[in-house]
Amino acid sequence: MVVAAMMASLSVNAQSNQPKHELGVSYGIGVSLLGDGIGNAIGNGIFDQLSGYKWEDNKQFGTLGVEYFYHLNNPNLAVGAIATFAKYSEDVANKKSGEKVGDRSRTYIAFMPSVKYYWMNKKNFGVYTKAAVGGMMMKDERNDLETNKMSSDNKLYFMYQASLLGLEAGSQNLRAFAEAGVGEQGIILIGVRAKF
Secondary structure: OHHHHHHHHHHHHHHHHOOOEEEEEEEEOOHHHHHHHHHHHHHHHHHHHHOOEEEEEEEEEEEEEEEEEEEOOOOOEEEEEEEEEEEEEEEEEEOOOOOEEEEEEEEEEEEEEEEEEEEEEOOOEEEEEEEEEEEEEEEEEEEEOOOOEEEEEEEEEEEEEEEEEEEEEEOOOEEEEEEEEEEOOOOEEEEEEEEO
16 A cells, blocks of 8 residues: 555656646648638639739748647646737739739638647657637738729638647657648648747
């Protein structure tokens, strides 16, 4: 009984010595950009055929994410939140002259409460799954150079992140990580996190 009590005490102390907080930053290819890419490929093809204009010079800034997690008494379970930022832009040109006649840009900002479960949580390595659900605001800005008119539109969307496989490695307090899944934070994303 004494040995069992000592082992239980050591187990509790080992868990309490693990960092409870983690703060990370990531960069990935997000769903909103992929959706825009596919939607624009179809829409732009129709637009190009039915008008005298064409979309060109597509620029994308992948998804930048910031996340915070708090580890509960169960060292394999953490809850927190993720915030993301992404941007997409392209120009409109006259088909015949090739002259730029306008442009548009879209900015995406999302906030998602999240949960993470570690399948393996060692001192220098971890394997986990992460899920988040929340909202995303998209700001769509268009500039027509021919009429000198600008328009702006804000929309709110349901957004999520489901990272089926996450791997992290490093020290107990600083780790690099990579995730594969689907969602606004990224389909493939890499980053670094501090645990304290």
